[in-house]
Amino acid sequence: MSCGLELQGRRIVLGLSGGIACYKSAELVRLLTKAGASVQVVMTEAAQQFITPVTMQALSGHPVYTDQWDAREPNNMAHINLTRGADAIVIAPASADCIARLAHGRADDLLSLTCLARPWGAAEGRCPLLVAPAMNREMWAHPATQRNVAQVIADGAIVLGPDRGDQACGEVGDGRMLEPADLFEEIVAAFQPKALAGKRVLVTAGPTFEAIDPVRGITNLSSGKMGFAIARAAREAGAEVTLVAGPVALPTPRGVTRVDVRSARQMLEAVLPRAPQHDVFVATAAVADWRPATLSEHKIKKEGKKLAPTFELVENPDILATVAALPDRPYCVGFAAESENLLAHARAKLERKKVPLVVGNLGPATFGRDDNALLIVDAQGHRPLPADGSTADKLTLARELVREIAARIAPHSA
Known part of the structure; x- marks a missing residue:
């Protein structure tokens, strides 16, 4: 159930890290833009092995950023400019490697650098980080991944999912990225005031x-x-x-x-x-x-009844x-x-x-x-x-x- 332009005027930075679930991100961009959001896509080198920047540019209507040294920015600081004025950063898919980078504060590619540089402290101008994990079930269950997920949550990120089901490797279990419609619903929910928190x-x-x-x-x-x-x-x-x-x-x-x-x-x-x-x-x-006061044991028939x-x-x-x-x-x-x-x-x-x-x-x-x-x-x-x-x-x-x-x-x- 949708109420139309639910994200009208919202600016969302959508990050893609490496994973087959990148194909779902194309549909997510379509849903976000249809709801009125302006979507700026940032892709890691690994993400580009699964889906092209051309596809994401066509769907978002904006040039895709892939390099922290992108010279299109006048000050050559894409990691700063992308998050100033942004309403949220959404990483979907977020691979195990991406989550590890976030947990450890690494900043050696544009996406992790952008996340580290986002305004996160004061409520005014704050840019929330939403992370949608996507990985093999064993990778998701590994203690290192669970420690990293717990750390990014402790640092203020919102983790969306993962889902359970068939995986591209042929195995079945936890680790699937949420479907685009479910991610969209979660993103919309993130912007709603928490007037009933704790109730x-x-x-x-x-x-x-x-x-x-x-x-x-x-x-x-x-x-x-x-x-x-x-x-x-x-x-x-x-x-x-x-x-x-x-x-x-x-x-x-x-x-x-x-x-x-x-x-x-x-x-x-x-x-x-x-x-x-x-x-x-x-x-x-x-x-x-x-x-009815009583329930007929069998279907009431009309044959022979006037x-x-x-x-x-x-x-x-x-x-x-x-x-x-x-x-x-x-x-x-x-x-x-x-x-x-x-x-x-x-x-x-x-x-x-x-x-x-x-x-x-x-x-x-x-x-x-x-x-x-x-x-x-x-x-x-x-x-x-x-x-x-x-x-x-x-x-x-x-x-x-x-x-x-x-x-x-x-x-x-x-």
């Missing part, structure tokens, strides 16, 4: 499915997109996030722990023991209010109200998906379930869509999100809502 957030998303027989059931049109966006935004804000998802076919946001459920009772069973261990509970899921079958309904547990009534409850945020009288219904839900915040939206107008318009309702009043009453993509709204929640729980955290 734990529990989110429910999607519909529930209440079985009538082995093949039929009661459900609704919720796509889960808003809840998944909130989970991603909370993780971007520094929180440890658990996502309890109904039956939806959406990819799990990076870094989020996912628990799949089907029915309302299963969702309650997943949420209730976890809720006291979290600081925030966001009940985005569209939970079915009713379920009348449609009937069945009794019983009320499902109220997950939000149950969590809100816990003695050690988290900060609870409810969602109200309505078809009419949004404010009245949202305020009634706020009071009935005794929660501090309810977020309303017109469900039929937004189910399945990538955009939405929200109404924030609390005891003091209400206001639209976005503020101008228009619509926005769900990830943008999720980030705004996460900032809203963070501001509300801050006094309780002090």
